[in-house]
Ligand code: SF4
């Protein structure tokens with residue numbers, strides 16, 4: 001074409017109106033399917049008990065939707081998928097050891113809370129307070145399943161939720177009698193009943209094995225003198241005898257650790273999360289903000305160090321204490337393990353709460369990341385505390401900021 | 411502050427708001443339906459026409475002909491109070507003054523019309539004269555000629571071309587930007603005009619630029635369709651602004667964003683009609699209408715004389731008609747007639763059993779908003795009647811492009827809501843102003 005051509009930069013995302021044909025129901029369905037990946041993974045890891053919990057939670061959600069939705073005259077297919085999404089989302093937060101009735105109750109509560117998210121303006125909007133209540137409910141759930149939570153504290157999760165152990169890893173030996181995937185976690189809790197270290201909460205054999213988990217991740221080519229290890233990493237892979245060969249990272253990636261149903265596998269969460277990003281339901285900036293906030297917190301947070309002789313000491317900037325190799329792995333464990341990945345991709349991205357604007361999403365993500373990691377480090381028994389508190393605070397903040405008691409979106 | 415419209419309770423379905431189909435139709439992204447069809451010179455003429463004496467539902471022209479007069483195409487039928495003419499679309503004999511209905515923007519209006527019989531087109535050639543004498547005319551002569559051509563510029567209002575040119579002369583505009591972007595889904599009129607009548611578009615644009623005292627001409631085109639404008643491109647001295655992103659509604663405000671400051675934006679169809687008119691080649695005075703829609707088997711672009719009944723235009727289609735487009739149009743009665751305001755006639759079923767849902771905070775409205783507004787928050791403001799908050803978050807920056815309505819998975823009529831909010835903000839401001847005085 002002759003003449004000067006001045007091509008305008010797009011004022012909208014590349015590809016133009018990407019979402020012209022999308023409808024709400026499709027989005028809820030895709031979210032539910034995305035959650036099915038980590039949930040399915042948890043069934044592989046924890047076995048029938050996990051499947052039962054998921055079914056109970058979903059049933060609670062769907063039944064509530066059916067009954068209350070029919071009463072309110074709102075039980076369309078979209079509403080049903082919305083309920084399924086709430087149910088699946090809540091199932092991510094359950095422990096396989098929780099009582100069934102609690103799973104039903106939480107699934108049902110999630111749907112009821114979702115129903116409250118409608119626009120009306122009383123001075124105290126129920127949706128804000130429901131979020132606060134939601135935090136309390138999960139805490140209540142934690143108390144009711146105290147067995148699981150205490151197990152979690154001593155066994156579940158990832159490297160050093162609260163303690164960074166320095167040990168001579170050359171003394172480590174691999175453990176006989178590895179357990180396989182799918183064992184009942186309650187049975188697992190009874191396995192190591194030897195004398196427990198008062199600080200670590202595990203026996204000497206476990207401690208050595210745990211120490212070993214970090215060995216391959218430190219200086220390449222030679223056995224490191226020190227390793228930063230956690231007091232957990234419980235369920236082994238079928239390749240348990242290969243403990244000395246980067247087992248720990250594999251555990252984290254593929255899900256061989258104890259915890260909530262949704263957090264078993266970092267890769268599972270990442271794949272499902274990236275699917276949501278690909279579909280445009282989640283903007284990458286939010287999970288990235290969460291991960292950055294969490295990484296920063298883990299980096300500067302003080303660690304308690306346990307020497308071989310049993311003495312302990314606290315150190316700020318724990319990630320740097322033993323050099324970059326140990327520090328990076330330490331932070332990496334905190335990010336990849338536990339609730340951080342699940343929080344970043346599934347909880348912080350909760351549509352009703354997250355901000356709309358890109359910058360708002362980044363701040364929100366970073367804030368939740370800091371809260372989440374703070375919670376994880378302070379209350380290892382209840383790693384969601386920080387995240388949920390952060391989400392509730394944000395709701396209240398938005399309401400105040402916008403001058404309405406309504407969870408409006410910044 | 412509570413708004414009247416909140417209590418009106420008319421927001422349960424896309425249809426209820428002023429008859430628009432916003433947020434309720436799964437619109438095709440591209441106007442592929444009628445794109446590749448040839449443009450016929452004009453449709454077969456009916457037995458009679460009811461030429462409306464009003465084009466925007468507001469200002470009516472004073473009839474200047476009497477029953478029995480023989481008029482040729484382009485001769486005045488009516489005169490507007492500020493100057494400007496309404497001309498006979500085709501040649502024929504004038505009948506009675508009757509009432510008829512036109513559909514413009516958000517409303518259908520009953521207006522006076524001049525009935526015409528014994529209709530025929532003037533003879534015309536398919537090509538412009540090789541050396542149109544308009545090239546050698548002075549700007550004043552061109553201004554006079556074009557003002558009498560009976561053409562209308564459609565923007566936020568429908569204005570006579572003469573009036574529009576006077577306005578541009580007084581403004582600070584330095585260049586003419588001829589828009590060939592379609593302004594609604596399904597529409598392909600401008601594309602067809604540019605592809606088939608490029609020389610006339612160029613000729614008309616040059617004449618209008620000269621009449622308005624503008625030295626530069628630019629053409630605003632869809633980047634994905636550049637190759638279709640070869641004829642137009644052959645004209646030297648024009649540069650092109652290729653727009654890469656298409657919005658559902660190409661409103662004047664959005665075009666201004668694309669064109670930049672100091673631009674006078676002119677519809678490509680008007681440029682084409684002006685070019686034809688100067689050469690005496692304008693087959694008929696009327697609209698270039700895209701006839702499309704899901705119930706329309708043969709989508710096409712046609713030249714329709716003003717006053718033709720909508721029923722005659724979509725005679726081959728079944729079901730209801732939407733005049734004006736899927737985003738801003740309305741259900742029209744078959745007896746309504748075309749006027750200068752009509753460019754798109756769709757034959758499609760209005761949405762049924764489709765209701766808006768609660769905002770799910772997906773954020774797509776914001777992602778696609780060219781003004782980068784937090785539309786979701788503004789929608790909350792609408793639902794809660796929070797006018798001040800909406801004002802604080804820049805609702806008045808809305809370009810009315812319709813992207814938010816188009817993408818919203820909850821089918822919320824967001825564009826219409828933004829317009830309502832802007833109105834409310836203005837009302838609030840003037841109320842505060844009154845209180846302060
Ligand atoms: S608010 Fe909607 S109509 Fe207004 S500019 Fe943004 S996307 Fe366009």
Ligand code: SF4
Nearest residue numbers: 769770772773775818
């Ligand atoms: S596109 Fe619709 S559903 Fe999504 S945030 Fe905007 S208003 Fe809400």
